[in-house]
Amino acid sequence: MANGYLVERRSGRDRRMVSDRRLGSERRAGDERRQSADHESVAAARGLISGGESFIDATTGAPYELAPMGSKSTLARSLLDGVGAVLVDIVGGFYEAGTDAKAWPQVLSRLRDLIDADVCAIASHEHDAGRGRLEHSVGIDALYVTAYADFYARDNVWLRDQEKFTTADTVWASQDLLPDARLVETEFYKFWLRPQELFHHLFGVINVEGDRVLFLMLGRARAKGAFWEDDADLIRRLLPALRRGLSAGVGFKRLQSLHRIALDTLDALPIGVFLLNDGGQIVVANRLAREILQDDEGLYVSTSGLGVRLTGGRVKVRDLILGGPSRAGERAGEIQGFSLPRGPGRKPVTLLLSPVQDFSEARNRSDPAAVLFAADPERPVEVDPRRLTRIYGLSRAEARVAALLATGKRLDEVAAALGLTYETVRKHLKQIFSKTSSERQADLVRTLSLGPGGLRI
Template sequence: MIASARLSISEKGTITVHQQLNIYHMVGVLFPVGRDKTGVLGVHRLRAAGRYIESDCDELRHLFPHVQRALALRERLRHTVLAQGAAMDALERVDTGVLVVNASCVVLYANRAAERLLKSSSEIRTHLQCLCIDDPALNNRMARLVRDAVWTGDGKAHAPGAALAVPRPGRLPVTLLVVPWRENWTNDSASQPAASIFIRDPEASGPGACETLRELFGLTRAEAAIAVAIGEGQSLDQIAATFGVGLGTVRTHLKRALAKTGTSRQGALASLVARSVAGISPQT
């Protein structure tokens, strides 16, 4: 606000740099800009132009609010850019697949986790850029949830979002959450409403999970690998077969992993792995 700033007129040059630049008169103001920042607005005159008078200050008072608003807008834009950068960085690191689709299930955006999941899954995939599920009934339900979410984002309906499980024979299901979302996807200057889909595969860990667990709890490579496998829902027999070791060896590594992580049961270890930062990739 202009009330928070004080306009002042300096006498003619007493600073060497002013004399070197032939600047002898100045009228200016200091004002707060954002957190721990101060803005400076100054107007200078050559010696021959004469001193500033009160009417000059009045003209600056008319200009000052516009300058202050422009600087405040720049500060808000800086925070917006920072927030967008942080959001994109987070989206590319988490082990949750995130997609943005339109009403026809055409994928407009997919983060790395979503791309990995869609490439490895045989139950849910993309076909001609459209997200689809092999099971016709589940595919129709997903399409309906997406349309409801898109219409909600466009203000034509009220559907807060819904979840969907995609079964896999002999494996844990892939789970989806469809929610309304809207952003300015420019298409001939028209805004395109969309839906967000979050996908998680409980049997897929993010890259770098083992190394992160080793850093967190001091696990050996074998202990970390078994902890990750436990977090993915594998049984001890499955882990032994996967790593080509005996069941007793798996039990020994598991016992040590439980002790180092402060857990006492496989379920607690699985929960710790799932809820820790092991699911966030340190790789950029």
């Protein structure tokens, strides 16, 4: 079918237009695919190399004889028994793709070529809702990927027998799910398969959760013939590795998400936090810690890691962390506190160094060994009046007064900043005391600055 030709489909009130475009880089020419169907090309595609008139296993170097097409071939059996470099590469690719989605096209292409398929995809399907999509695919035009999710997933005649897709690691050939004679009569074939020159398919169930199934799908042209039984055996043996790779990817993404949430949470704290390794190097620093370090308030970074300038001179934090060996998994030393003096009339930056208790045997020197907390009393606390309204039930006017008081301003300074009289501010303060259960202004400031209203979010 020529590029740009539109296939029109009417079903009830629906009128669907699907363009049968071809991407040359995604689809191999028909002649090339037919040539690869001979024994020598199939052997090469399965990780084997030609050695004159005989064939040699690329992994073991052992010669073997080719069995007739469609039978239990020695070629495929040798590959299954010995696994082979290609399969090892594919299995490794599953784990890589599980953590990096950009690797899916490469590993699916290798699997497609290994069993001489034209397309390869990981697909999902929800039986109750009749929804499905191609999660990752190679050899399928993006237009057909979209059309499958929008229209044809619910028309996929091979998925109508849900019982066939309830057990992981089961493999089905398309002709076992629906006879070929009936397939060609379906709209799914006429409007989605045939325009892509696809016919024979192989399905491998990866995972089942309730009515949702995740499966591997490989397809090829009718001229190539049905998939071999050995192809099904190979896919069946690869499915557990594919499932573990996907599971590892889910776990990795969950850890990434938790890592981002933890960093965002640290950034919200109104106190500086440094995570340091054994060598005093900064592993993680939250936003306020970075600001204190940048302002050069007695903390500095050198090739020896983080250091502090005390009254008696400079001290390397790593020397404070490593006070000597202790029991396995423990850090030597007690919690230590310091004050970093600044100029006359200025309040010092205060520090608290706490060792990390890590009992993991897999711990290495780059992991956090201590936490350094840093507080700068001269750094203003930023309190959002809108949060005070939601947390304490303050009115807007009361919240604005409370937010300024939390920064350390006096009542007259608050009145001047808001353009209010001193007496009006005093009336607001009385209501604020009542709603926050505070008795004195010092109690109020402590409540506001240490409560969730003082978080930097």
